[in-house]
Amino acid sequence: MRLNRYLALCGLGSRRACEDIILAGSVRINGRPVRELSTVVRPEDTVFARGREVRPAAPRCIAFNKPPGCLSSRRSQGDKPTIYDLLPRDAANLAHVGRLDAESEGLLLLTNDGALAQALTHPSRHVEKEYEVILDRPFDPSKTAKLLKGVYLEEGRARAANVRLDAPNKLRVVLTQGINRQIRRMFAALGWDVKRLTRTRLGPLRLGRLPRGGWRELSAKEVDLLRRTTGQR
Known part of the structure; x- marks a missing residue:
C-alpha cells in the first residue's frame, strides 16, 4: 500500500495532507526517515508519524x-x-x-x-448530491432553465445538474458543486424561500427508510x- 494512503487510513487526513506530512520528514518506517511519496508500506513494517506509531483503523x-x-x-x-x-x-x-x-x-x-x-x-469528482426541496410557494417551471444554466453567487456561477418538479412547491435538485448553502441561495436569488431541505442521495448511496436521527x-x-x-x- 502506498504510504500516503496508509497514513490517510490511520486518520492523519486526506492523501494530499498526508503527502505534506511525508515531505516534511515527519514519517519513519522501521526507524528510517522517509520522504519519497512513492514509498510502499508492507504488512510487516512499523510506521511512525509525528513521533508516534500509527496503524490503520479498520475502515468504517x-x-x-x-x-x-x-x-x-x-x-x-x-x-x-x-x-x-x-x-x-x-x-x-x-x-x-x-x-x-x-x-x-x-x-x-x-x-x-x-x-x-x-x-x-x-x-473534480463531480459526485452527485440529490435533495428534496420544499418552497414557501409554488415554483414557476419556466425558471427551471435558470437553475440549470446557473445563478451567479459570490463564489461564481452556481448551477443544478438536474431539476425535477414533483409538486407545485416541491422539487428534486441534483448538485455536483460544493458551494456553501447553494440550494437555499440559488432559490433566494430567484425569489423563493426554501422551507425544508433534505438530502436524499450522495453518489450511489440513498437515504432510503433510515429514520430521522x-x-x-x-x-x-x-x-x-x-x-x-x-x-x-
Missing part, C-alpha cells in the same frame, strides 16, 4: 439521517446539539463528509477513511461502490 463508514436543528460540527453553538451528540460514542473519531447546514436534514456520511472523504467532496453501518459492497464512484480501487 456510517450513514446518518441528520435531523434539522443540529450542527454538522464537533463544536456546539448555544443550545444546538451537534451530530456527534446524536451518534454513538465510538463514532467520535469519524469525520463527516461535507456538511448540511443547521436547518437542513437528511443523508450525511461519516468515515475514518480520509482518502474516500476527500474524493467524495473534491470538485438514525444511523447504520454501510456494507462492504456499499463502500466499494462509493470508492468506484470516485475512481478508487
